[in-house]
Structure formats: C-alpha cells, structure tokens
Amino acid sequence: MASRVLSGRYELLEKIGDGGMAVVYKGKDKLLNRFIAVKILRPEFTKDATFVENFKRESQAAAGLSHPNIVGVYDVGREGNINYIVMELIEGDTLNKIIEREAPMDYRKVIDISKQVAQALRVAHKNKIIHRDVKPHNIMITEDGVVKLADFGIARAVNDATLSTGSKIVGSVHYFSPEQARGNYVDERSDIYSLGIVMYEMLTGKVPFDGDNPVTVALKHINEEIVPPIELEPGIPPALDRCVMKATSKYQTNRYANADELIQELENISFVTTVTDGTIFESSEVTEKRKKRREEYEAEVEKEVEERERERKKKTRKKIAIIAAVIIVLAAAGSGFAAWRMGVFSDTKPAPDLLDMTLDEATKLAEEEGVRIKQGKDVYSSDYAEGRICLQDPEPGADMPKGGTITINLSKGSKEGLVPNVIGMQEDDVEAFLKEHGYELGNVRVETSPEEAGLVLEQSPVAGTSLDKESKIDIVVSDGKGVEKASVPSVTRMSLEDAKKEITSAGFEVGNITYDYNENIGKGYVTYQQWQAGMMLEKGTSIDLEVSQGPEPKQEEKPADDQNKEEAKTEEAKTEEAKTE
Numbered sequence: 001m002a003s004r005v006l007s008g009r010y011e012l013l014e015k016i017g018d019g020g021m022a023v024v025y026k027g028k029d030k031l032l033n034r035f036i037a038v039k040i041l042r043p044e045f046t047k048d049a050t051f052v053e054n055f056k057r058e059s060q061a062a063a064g065l066s067h068p069n070i071v072g073v074y075d076v077g078r079e080g081n082i083n084y085i086v087m088e089l090i091e092g093d094t095l096n097k098i099i100e101r102e103a104p105m106d107y108r109k110v111i112d113i114s115k116q117v118a119q120a121l122r123v124a125h126k127n128k129i130i131h132r133d134v135k136p137h138n139i140m141i142t143e144d145g146v147v148k149l150a151d152f153g154i155a156r157a158v159n160d161a162t163l164s165t166g167s168k169i170v171g172s173v174h175y176f177s178p179e180q181a182r183g184n185y186v187d188e189r190s191d192i193y194s195l196g197i198v199m200y201e202m203l204t205g206k207v208p209f210d211g212d213n214p215v216t217v218a219l220k221h222i223n224e225e226i227v228p229p230i231e232l233e234p235g236i237p238p239a240l241d242r243c244v245m246k247a248t249s250k251y252q253t254n255r256y257a258n259a260d261e262l263i264q265e266l267e268n269i270s271f272v273t274t275v276t277d278g279t280i281f282e283s284s285e286v287t288e289k290r291k292k293r294r295e296e297y298e299a300e301v302e303k304e305v306e307e308r309e310r311e312r313k314k315k316t317r318k319k320i321a322i323i324a325a326v327i328i329v330l331a332a333a334g335s336g337f338a339a340w341r342m343g344v345f346s347d348t349k350p351a352p353d354l355l356d357m358t359l360d361e362a363t364k365l366a367e368e369e370g371v372r373i374k375q376g377k378d379v380y381s382s383d384y385a386e387g388r389i390c391l392q393d394p395e396p397g398a399d400m401p402k403g404g405t406i407t408i409n410l411s412k413g414s415k416e417g418l419v420p421n422v423i424g425m426q427e428d429d430v431e432a433f434l435k436e437h438g439y440e441l442g443n444v445r446v447e448t449s450p451e452e453a454g455l456v457l458e459q460s461p462v463a464g465t466s467l468d469k470e471s472k473i474d475i476v477v478s479d480g481k482g483v484e485k486a487s488v489p490s491v492t493r494m495s496l497e498d499a500k501k502e503i504t505s506a507g508f509e510v511g512n513i514t515y516d517y518n519e520n521i522g523k524g525y526v527t528y529q530q531w532q533a534g535m536m537l538e539k540g541t542s543i544d545l546e547v548s549q550g551p552e553p554k555q556e557e558k559p560a561d562d563q564n565k566e567e568a569k570t571e572e573a574k575t576e577e578a579k580t581e
Helices: 049-062 095-102 107-126 160-164 168-175 178-182 188-204 214-223 238-247 259-276 284-333 335-345 359-369 427-436 496-505 560-580
Strands: 010-018 022-029 034-041 073-079 082-088 092-094 139-142 147-149 348-350 372-375 389-393 399-401 405-410 416-418 440-447 456-460 466-468 472-478 485-487 509-516 526-529 536-538 542-548
Touching: 010 034, 022 082, 049 073, 049 082, 092 095, 095 139, 095 188, 107 139, 107 147, 107 188, 107 238, 107 259, 168 188, 168 214, 178 188, 178 214, 188 238, 188 259, 238 259, 359 372, 359 405, 427 440, 427 472, 496 509, 496 526, 496 542
Parallel strands: 372 405, 440 472, 509 542
Antiparallel strands: 010 022, 022 034, 034 082, 073 082, 092 139, 139 147, 348 399, 389 405, 416 466, 456 472, 485 536, 526 542
8 A cells, every 4th residue: 555645645655563453654744744654444444334433533532632642643534445544653662562672671661651651641531531542552662762652542443342353453452451341431540550551561571461362361350360560570669569559450449540640659659769779869849849830831831722712712703703794794785895895805814824844844835825924932842843833923824914924933842851861970061961951950069989079970850850941950979089999809719929919909908817727728728718709898908818727637646566665664664563562
C-alpha cells in the first residue's frame, strides 16, 4: 500500500508497524508538508459497521486530547473500505522493545516512565476518556526520553468477543484488569491496573500472568494472586513494590482512586529512595512551591482557553446575527441595496491559520493571503514545539480586515523540562551549561572532599527530574581539602620486603611485625595482614603484619649408644647409693 495517497492528501511512504488491529505507515501530509503516522484498520474489522462507527467516534474523541505525553491525533477518515487515523510521527522505540533489551530495568527509570504515562492518563480521564488498552506496545519513548501514550479511546471500539477470537489483538489480555476480563464496568482505575502490570514487567522482565491461550490468562487475572515483584527482583525498593501491588489489586476500590494519586505516590517514592541513596533532593517546601507554580500555570492556561472559547462563541453569535440581519434587509430592499451591503462586507476576510508554522512559513502564507504579521514575545507552550507559532490574534477563521495585521507568538517549548546532569562538572562551567538548558544556578554549597576543588559533587533537584524552565538548580562543590582514601592491597604470601613496598606505594604505613611458625607458608613470607584487602581506608593508616618463621622444629632424639651409656651410669649410681646405706 506504500506510495498510495489517501484523500488526496496523505501519502503513504513505508510500513513501520504491524499490530493486531491495524497497520501503521510513515506518511507525509502534502498539505502541511510534514511527516505523519497513518494507522489503517485491518480489513477484518471494517466488515463490522458497528465497530467502524465506534472506531470513528472514539478516535474523534481522542483527537481532542492535547498533552506532551499523548500521541497527537490529527485526523480520522475513510476512503473506500480503508478506515484510517492520521497521528503524530514519533521517532523512538516502543516500550515493549525497550523492555526486551533492558528488563529488569532500573527502578528510577521505571518511576520516570510510569509517571509520564500516568500524566497522560490523568488528562484523558479528566476528559471522560478511558484508554482500556494500556500496554508497552502502545507506549512510545522518544529519543529525548519523552513518553508518548497512543491509541486513546480506540480500544473501546473492540467488543468483548475479542477475548475468544483468533485476532492478534488478544495479546492485550496480559494487561487486562479483572473487570475487563469479566466484561464488567470499567473506569479510570482499570487503566491504573494495566499501568501497574506494565510497571511489573519493567521491573521484573515478566508479566505476572501467562498461559497457553487468552482465556487462561484472563481467568488468572480474575482468580490468582500476583507474586510481588520484589520476590523476583530483591533490589526493588519496598515502597515501589507496594505501589505496584496496590495498583494491581483485583478490587477497584483498593487501587489508587485516580491518576493523580498514583503520580503523587511515585513522586514520594522517588523522594524517599533518592534520600536513602544518599543523594540530596529538594526539600518538601521546595516541592510544594514547585507544585503550586505548576498548578497556577495550569490554571492560567485553562482560564485562557475558557476565555478564548467564550470570545469565539461571542464572535460566532455576532456573525450569525449580522448575517441574519443582512438577509432580512436584502429581502426588503432589493438587489441594489444588497449589492451595496455585500460591498461593505467584502472588506473583511477570515484570518488564515498560522498555528504550528515557523515564522518563515507564516510570513509566506501571510503574503499570499494579503495580511501582515506582527511578532509578539515568545511564550512557553506544551502544545507546540519550540520556534513554532502557538498563539495568534485574530484566531484562525475569525473576521479581520483585508490587509490587516495578525499578532503571533512563537513557542519557547514546554515550560516543564528535564533537569540536566551537572555532577562531575567544574563550578565555573555550570551556570552557562544550565542556561543552555533553560535553568538557572541556585545556591552553591562547599563541602570538604578529597575530590578536585570546585568539582560538583551533588545537585538538587537530581538529573532527570521534571521541573519548570527558569527554575534554580542548587549544587554542592568540593573544597579539595578532604581526607583521601585508598584501597588496602593484598600482601599475604608476599615476602616481607615486597609487602612493605606494596603497602607504602598504596599510601599506607607498615605497622607492627610479629613472627610465628607456619607449616604452609615459607619462612620470611607474610601469613596475615591486619586489614582485609579491598577495604577503603584513609591514606597513612598503618597495617600490622605477621610473618612466617617456617615449620616449627621437632625435639632432637639421642642416639641409641648414648642412651645405653646413660642408663648404665644411672644403674651404677643406684648401686653405690645402696652400698653406702
């Protein structure tokens, strides 16, 4: 099907994915001149008219979702018997491929990925959309580490018969909640259960339930208890183990009530485990301030969206009223007056849509449309990439004078970014480096350390933390005056001279030397050292040694002749003694 053009606009270039319900192609939007992903329903699903209608309805609902952690849906269409969705093209890997390569995965990475998926679910749930098919195959990770959740709402189009059919889509049963397996009512906690199974698989490399057929797996979700992941991987933090077990409870009421609760729990676990590992993390006060700033920012965005929507409706009502008045007047006054009225209204035109364009692209289109562009200040936007137009006034489609001016704002990218790693850098280089990534240098604390003076030892927040741009990053640097440590060398079975050289060259001193007999180690060789080899001790510490004197000598035996002579002398002495008496 590659090289085909759908609806005269979407050119299919190459197949990039093959799932149970659809085939995915890399394509190009010829109208907007951008690369896209096109998901085409498999033919066996297009035969069911009810399914196709559900597919279209749910996909259109999902198209209304906009969030950095959600794969954007641009269009839903049909050409002949081909039903398709046009989506954002993601450069990266699916989570199931990453699990195959890396699982069991580092728990910190698991927390980060899970939080981003939960953030995507939070947006969907607030818009009354339940995903119903959260699994690693629907989770993309970009080259920059951004998590993107795909196929929102599409799973609802799949009926319960899916469990017993031969379709490939039954693979999803490994992540089904018990209520889905029963065919009962599902809600946002059903998505949380599926995410919990994904977390389990990332941490252990295995799904908790498997079997020869989908029905067997579904029954296990309903009837069998999950083996805690910590029993398979003892290195998992206990708090994270409890989190997974709560998310995957068989009873909806025992799970996290919503995505917000799960996100908060993951943030708490991240804080606790970071502190336990000995890394300085932001204080709870800083966390609360950051949370408050984020809430205020989200509230401002929501308010702006609401105001724009009210203004759009107001303009629409006004336009309808004017048109209605014109129709009435034209009917009453005749064609001459009508021509005059139409001449008046011909001085306005709909504003062109410049959103998501670069400045050069917008300038070119504006020239073609006969309007001018005025550039306002750049603003943060989580919906549009850096350098793209994220706001325009008048809005697309709104009436504006011919030859008028459209004020635009370019995106500075998402206000929330990932904190870069500065540990190991020199203090003099940190400030410029942070500015390049949109952050500022905060407090600098000096700590006694044997590391080079000025070397960054710790940072807060830690690298990889989601944090608003322009926030401050605190660091701890070395004063270079700390006590230096070294590894104790192994000197047993060395000659005493060689052992002394080895100890002094490692930065230690030779302590007391004692000697003792040893049948296994030759004379002059070390049989014992005070500190175990490999221990880290302060340089200059003394190490006592014990040296072999060789085997202990046996007591000498006298010759037989000498022994007889001694015995004869003893008998003579006894005889003389008897005579005297």
